[in-house]
């Protein structure tokens with residue numbers, strides 16, 4: 468099991484009161500499977516992803532990532548865990564305008580102190596895996612929205628993460644391109660044995676997901692099978 472959330476409760480300050488964003492949520496995501504979290508705006512999807520990413524500490528419950536229970540870890544230990552174990556794909560890929568697609572990925576490795584030659588080879592291998600072998604030398608303005616999102620996905624895989632967290636990757640794409648990105652994420656999840664959690668408000672993209680869980684008012688509904 469690569470991600471285990473057990474009885475997670477998360478509240479935010481709300482005036483004098485507190486707003487319950489997550490209410491005793493439990494979720495297991497084994498390696499090699501993609502779980503989609505669907506649900507309306509404000510239901511708690513992003514909060515759940517932030518807790519799984521160890522970016523937000525819940526009020527109660529335990530988070531276990533790749534066998535490591537995060538409760539009690541220092542900020543430095545959590546940062547280390549994130550760097551080596553977790554890949555994150557954001558809604559917008561936030562690419563650096565002056566770097567080529569390959570360099571966006573290599574930057575991740577150089578921040579981590581890895582050898583440049585190996586980093587380049589890995590960057591090219593991952594760009595090939597996301598269908599961008601021919602675009603490795605292009606800068607962001609020379610790529611389409613879908614291609615930029617693919618660079619963001621390849622970049623999240625640079626550290627060979629056990630856990631891949633994906634936030635609304637299709638929000639800026641049309642239906643066909645959005646569905647292609649979800650298909651790609653599902654294939655990469657199976658091939659690279661990541662435990663993948665994908666947040667989306669649009670269920671129509673999810674035909675390839677291994678499992679769909681519904682978030683409503685901070686509660687997780689039992690997973691249903693993909694349509």
Ligand SMILES: Nc1ncnc2c1ncn2[C@@H]1O[C@H](COP(=O)(O)OP(=O)(O)OP(=O)(O)O)[C@@H](O)[C@H]1O
Nearest residue numbers: 479480486488507508509510511512513514515668
């Ligand atoms: N930092 C915060 N402070 C206070 N309340 C917050 C904060 N972040 C989120 N909330 C509230 O927590 C609830 C869950 O928000 P969350 O962002 O997790 O929902 P979501 O399902 O991801 O929504 P969306 O699809 O619109 O991104 C909402 O009621 C939201 O207003």
